[in-house]
Amino acid sequence: MADRLDPIRIVLVDDEPLVRGGLRSFMANYPRFVFVAEAEYPDDALRLIDQHAPDVVITDLRMYKNAQARTYAKYAGLDLVTRLKATRPHLPVMVISFFHDDDALVRVFEAGAAGFVSKMRVEDYPAAIEAIHGGAAYFPGELWKALSAHEHKPNLSPRELQVSHLVAYGLKSSEIGRMLGNMAPGTVDTHRSSIIGKLSISGDRLQNECIELTVRRWPDWHYRAAVPKAVDLHRLGVAVDQIIERLDLTPIEIEILNLAELKKRERPAT
Numbered sequence: 001m002a003d004r005l006d007p008i009r010i011v012l013v014d015d016e017p018l019v020r021g022g023l024r025s026f027m028a029n030y031p032r033f034v035f036v037a038e039a040e041y042p043d044d045a046l047r048l049i050d051q052h053a054p055d056v057v058i059t060d061l062r063m064y065k066n067a068q069a070r071t072y073a074k075y076a077g078l079d080l081v082t083r084l085k086a087t088r089p090h091l092p093v094m095v096i097s098f099f100h101d102d103d104a105l106v107r108v109f110e111a112g113a114a115g116f117v118s119k120m121r122v123e124d125y126p127a128a129i130e131a132i133h134g135g136a137a138y139f140p141g142e143l144w145k146a147l148s149a150h151e152h153k154p155n156l157s158p159r160e161l162q163v164s165h166l167v168a169y170g171l172k173s174s175e176i177g178r179m180l181g182n183m184a185p186g187t188v189d190t191h192r193s194s195i196i197g198k199l200s201i202s203g204d205r206l207q208n209e210c211i212e213l214t215v216r217r218w219p220d221w222h223y224r225a226a227v228p229k230a231v232d233l234h235r236l237g238v239a240v241d242q243i244i245e246r247l248d249l250t251p252i253e254i255e256i257l258n259l260a261e262l263k264k265r266e267r268p269a270t
Contacts (some may be wrong), residue, residue, distance in 0.1 A: 007034045008133050011054040013045040013080065014038075014096075015063035019119065023058075030126050041066045042080035049084070054091070056133050057084065061097035061104065075104075078111040085112040092132035102146035103216055105139070115139060156198060161213070163191040165256045168210040169227045178235055179258050181265065218252045230257055240266060 012035055014020050020038050027033045036052045039045035042059070043066040049057060061077040081093050092114035097104070100118065108116045115138030117128045128138040156164065159180075166176045173188040180188070192206065199209050214221050226247040233243045240263040244254060254260065 005032065007032055008056055008129060009034050009036045009052065009054045010056045010058060010129070011036060011045060011049050011052060012038045013040075013042060013057065013059040013063075013077070015040050015060065019060070023122070023125070026122050027125065033126070033129060042076055042083075045080060046083065049088070049091075056129055057091060057093045058129075059093060059095055061095050061108070062099070075107060078107055078113075081108075081111040081113045092135075094128055094132055094138070102142065105143045105146045109139065109143060116143070156195060156213075160191050160195050160198075161217075162256075162258065163188060164195055164210040165214045165217075167192065167195075167207055168214040169223070169256075170207060171228065171231060175228070175231045179231060179262070181258070181261065214256075221252055224250075224253060227253060227257065230259075234262065 010033060012020055012023065014023075017040075024035060027035070036054055037048040039048050041064060045057070045059070057080075059077040059080050061075065063076045065076045065079065077095050077097075081095065084091055084093055093112075094115040094117060095108045095113045096117050096119050098119045100108075100116070105116060114132035114136075115128050117124050117138070118140070131138040162180060163176060166179060171179075173185040173192070176188045177183040177185050195210070196203055196206055199205075201209055226249060230243050230247055230249065230253070233246070234240075238246075240259050243249070244259065249257070249259070
C-alpha cells in the first residue's frame, strides 16, 4: 500500500496562463501536490495524460477545445471528462471555473467528474484534491439542491430542445425548419405539440416557457434581433461563415441556430 504522503501527480488543463501560474504559486505551499504537466486545450491534455499517467486531472470548464477552434466552448472541460471516463474510468477529474450555475453543476456531476471547485475559492483546492484522490467526491452544497430541481425538469429530447430555443426567439415553424436542415414545418409543429404536452402548458404559454428553458441552459442568453435576420440570410443562400461574421453572432446563437451542422451541408465553393 502506498504511503499516504506519497506525492499526488497532477495534470492541469486551463487556457489562461495567468490562472495556471496563480494556481501553481498557491499550491507551492503544499509540496505533496506536483504538477507534472500543463495543457492549454483539452485535445492537448489527452496526449499529456497518456504520457505522464497522473493521479488527478484538474480542468477548466469553459475554454477553447483546441488551437484551431474558432468558438469558445462553455462546457469544453466536460468533453474532456467524458473522454477520460471512457478510457481511464478510475482517474479522478476535478472541474474548476470562475462561473457556474445550477445547470453547470449538474452537468459536471453527470459527466462523471469527481469534484468541482470555484476558481474564487482557491483555498478549497488542497482539501478537494485530497478528497478525490482518496476516492471521495467534492462538490459544493448547492449541487444537491440543483440535482433535486433537475429531476423535475421536463424530459425534452435533444431535437425538442433545439426547437424550444428557436421558439424562444419567436420564429415560425417554417423558419425553424430551415435552420434544422430543411425540416418540414409539420414536423416542427409536432415537436411544438410534444413540448407543450411535456411542459403541461397551454399553447399561448409556449414561447415564455421556452424562453425560461433557454435561460436555464444559457444564463447569459439574451434576446437578439440578429437571429431572425440569420434565418433570412440562410434562406437567401448566404454562407454560414458570412452569416456569423455579418451579424456578429455569439457562440450561444451559433449553437441555437444549428449553424455548425448547416455548415457541414454547404456545397464547397467552386
